[in-house]
Amino acid sequence: MASLERPHAVADRYSAVLRLLPAPLQAILRLRSAVVLGALVVVLRVVLSRSRRKSRKITDFERIARPVRGGEKTGASEYDVVLVGGGTAGCVLASRLSENPKLRVLLIEAGGSSVHNPFSRVPALYHRFFHTGYDWEIFTTPQEHAASKRKYWPRGRMLGGCSSMNAMIFHHGAPTDFDEWAAMQKGQEGASEWQYENFSKYFRKFEKFHPSKDYSLVDVALRGSAGPVNVGYFGNNSETxxxxxxxxxxxxxxxxxxxxxxxxxxxxxxxxTFIDSQGRRVTTESAYLTPEVLARPNLVIATHAQVTRILFEGAEGEAPRAVGVQFQDRKGELFEVRAKREVIISAGAIHTPQILMLSGIGPADHLSSFNIHVLVDHPGVGAHLMDHxxxxxxxxxxxKSRMSALSYDAQKFGKVDPAAVLKQLAYFAEYKIWASGPLTxxxxxxxxxxxxxxxxxxxxxxxxxxxxxxxxxxxxxxxxxxxxxxxxxxxxxxxxxxxxxxxxxxxxxxxxLRPTSTGTVRLQSAKPSDAPIVDPKYxxxxxxxxxxxxxxxxxxxxxxxxxxxxxxxxxxxxxxxxxxxxxxxxxxxxxxxxxxxxxxVETLYHPACTARMAPREDGGVVDPLLRVHGVQGLRVCDASVFPTITSGHTASPTIALAERAADIILGAYGE
Missing domain, CATH: 3.30.410.40 (Cholesterol Oxidase; domain 2)
Known part of the structure; x- marks a missing residue:
């Protein structure tokens, strides 16, 4: 660990010396570092653009799907598994399922990749994604019991999803939360596997814990050591x-x-934190979709492709079977792709119920109001929305710590503050050169x-x-x-x-952490491009x-x-x-x-429970094996399946959920 901590120690000594100098000289030195850094970033971008490994991220959809033009379908394309949504859970599933070379896996993501965005791995700058193309920019309905205000809900529209724009807190929740999950399944097949004693192995499976000399009381035997997700006490630790x-x-x-x-x-x-030893944010895209994983011939990732509905087949009297999905590109052109084995929805607690309802699975009266054919009357879809x-x-x-000055951004009530800009450039230089400072x-x-x-x-x-x-x-x-x-x-x-x-x-x-108020996600219209109506009923x-x-x-x-x-x-x-x-x-x-x-009141970015894992008679949408009640070949894997919200941060349980889902699915198909 000494070698990992050395850059931070050097940076601390540099900062200490810098603070001894007159303020104007400090500003000049920090600005000079920022200018040098800017030149380095440009050079590195050119080098990286030339040296990027070829991956199977696709935006030319005719290579992987069949266009739907004038009501006719041309070509043919089929995969064993089609994953809808490359967010916190979707990246995990794409990586784990494609470990089986016999499975052809297609991951469809509405956004793009964030790995080449200069802000994507800087821990403190995730707010730079808000209100951009990387964000679904969801707003709730006016909250009747919360000053009638509409609330902004940031939701990641990119690979890695909200793991690419959250506060990076590595926290599981209480062990009894998961015992409660299991009890709510009332003995259905696979229910006991959600008990903490059994489910906790999936936390350790994804985790690679880095011990810290400053927190030596942590029992490393209880932490995972070989997973793809780096966690530890990395990041800034302010005096305050x-x-x-x-x-x-x-x-x-x-x-x-x-x-x-x-x-x-x-x-x-x-x-x-989900921060690595180099001071970088860890997302499920960076952890699971590594160059080695992207190079797998059986994994294809379609970005900037928004799924509009799930495709079903089946004889009358039989449970319908999911056989593929329809999606559209940024121009609105439609494509279809088939799933030989199954479709898995991992679009998050807001968009998973939207996709299900657009596909005819949801409350019958609500779907009928938009002239959507009711495939399965499922009152639980979009119900029981919970948030923190x-x-x-x-x-x-x-x-007057350096950190607390970050409250005052470079914008001074609509006017650019040169002093604040200079300070931020210095912080960015410190981060890029030494991987330390406020931006960690x-x-x-x-x-x-x-x-x-x-x-x-x-x-x-x-x-x-x-x-x-x-x-x-x-x-x-x-x-x-x-x-x-x-x-x-x-x-x-x-x-x-x-x-x-x-x-x-x-x-x-x-x-x-444990609200008793629950809300809903409902369709605004039958158009996939129209944002759903979100009412948490705070x-x-x-x-x-x-x-x-x-x-x-x-x-x-x-x-x-x-x-x-x-x-x-x-x-x-x-x-x-x-x-x-x-x-x-x-x-x-x-x-x-x-x-x-x-x-x-604001959101802590933790919506969940809109496609709950529970018996159907209790309003459940999926069973303990994450299969949607009443249909075949369709599963859901994201925070929407939480039976009830955990008493803590939801990223870690969602990753563990996806690890568990991958084992379920691979087990169903055999090795």
Missing amino acids: TQHFLEACHNAGLERSPDLNTAKGTLGSSKVL PVIDFHFRDKT TNVAEAAAFTRSDDAGLLAKAGVTLPAPDDLEDSTSGSGAPDIEIFFTPMSYIEHGRVPFPPGHHVGVHTVL FATQHDITVLVRAARLVAHIINTAPFSSATLDPAGSSDTSGLLNHNLAQQSDAEIEALIRDR
């Missing part, structure tokens, strides 16, 4: 993050060396997990729980959390869409507000606990004209906090 963790400990949230073991996820810790709502709280940073942050650097019924902890925050406490326990078990509090060494508003006021700021954020139950008010009280306790309290400005001495800062959180009433929660 350490202040937050120490304050959590002093406030009663015990430190936990590892939040991803059978012991559970309660406690506080620096988060493990997050509330952002903002505080001034008295330490995963943004959410530390987290604490707890329960809303922890009377002892809440008492320290000045909250006395009612006796009896009638709040519904929505967790999966007594050791599972329903509250997450995470720390960011900078602040942002609405995912960075709104400029933050000048100065140094940090954020503390509360997450409702705060439809009082339970969800009550939990978040208790979480806000814990935040107030933490920020007023040393050493965090000394790192932020005293509210009496601050002049907040923006109305954004929350130094007086402890003095606010429950009603005031509730109003703030309803106004500020």
Whole structure:
């Protein structure tokens, strides 16, 4: 590990020396590095463009599918497995299934690859993908119980999907979450394999954990060591993050060396990240679609191809069989391709139900309203949408750390700030040359997990729980959390869409892990190009507000606990004209906090459960082997099949789910 840490040590010494110099000289040296870097990037791009290995990523679709022109089909093309969606799960499946050279695998992705985008592997710059062609740019309906606001939901439209534009937190959730998944299957074939004792092997299968001398209490025997996905404690570790963790400990949230073991996820810790030893973001595209995998003759990847519907055949009286898909290119020209064995939908919790409904699988009355032929009446498709709502709280940073200055972007209320631009160029140079500095942050650097019924902890925050406490326990078990509090060494508003006021700021954020409010995904029209209607129904139950008010009280306790309290400005001495800062959180009433929660709620990017794994009579869409109820040759594999949302971040369970699905499918076909 010494050789891996050396570049970071050099960068730290460089930064320390640089800070001793006069500010103008610092700026000149940093700008000079940025200019040199820019020239290097241009040269490297030219070299890479000439040396790229040939892959089987296809945009000339007549080579792989048959065009549909004037209602007639020409040519013929058939694969054993057709995968729809190359997101977090789809890349895993494409790689694992094509390990069997006898299986011809076609992966169809609506977006392109992100690997040659200069921002794609820089951890802190994932927000640069928002509101671009790499983003589906989903907005919810106005939220009745959340100030009637429409909420922006970033969703990755590229290989790697949302693993290419998330906060890179490697976290499984509580072990009992998966025991609950298994119990919800009511003894169907394969149900027991979702129990944590059995399913946990798939976390270790994809993981390649890199030990850290700074976190030596982690038991490496419990971590995976040979998987394709690099994880570890890489990434920025700001001084204010350490202040937050120490304050959590002093406030009663015990430190936990590892939040991803059978012991559970309660406690506080620096988060493990999907960042490699070179400071680069790890996505499922970069981990699973390596040059060696792309060179496999039995794997073909079609990019910039949007699937419009699944094709079915079958005699009357028999369950219809999925035999292929129809998709369109960027010009709208239609193509069809056949699947000899099966079709697998991995388009995510928003677009998987959309594709199913466009194909005639969904609530009959809803489909009929758009004159879509009802193939299978499936009320569960697009129902039970669950998400993790997050509330952002903002505080001034008295330490004026480099990280907290990132809250103030290069745009100064619509005007370019030359000083901010210069600073960002210096950060980019530091990252490119030494793989260190602020741009290695995963943004959410530390987290604490707890329960809303922890009377002892809440008492320290000045909250006395009612006796009896009638709040519904929505967790999966007594050791599972329903509250997450995470720390960011900078602040942002609405995912960075709104400029933050000048100065140094940090954020503390509360997450409702086990909401009781559920929403829907519905069609806007029968046109595949029309975005679906997304209504998460945030705060439809009082339970969800009550939990978040208790979480806000814990935040107030933490920020007023040393050493965090000394790192932020005293509210009496601050002049907040923006109305954004929350130094007086402890003095606010429950009603005031509730109003703030309803106004500020945003998504944590974790939609799930819209094609749930459960018995059909319970609203389930797929069985424990991920086969869609009522049809043949069709499976779903992405977060939409979660029976209920996990009490943690969803990327890791989704990757493990895809690893499990690959084993199921390969087992069905034999070696």
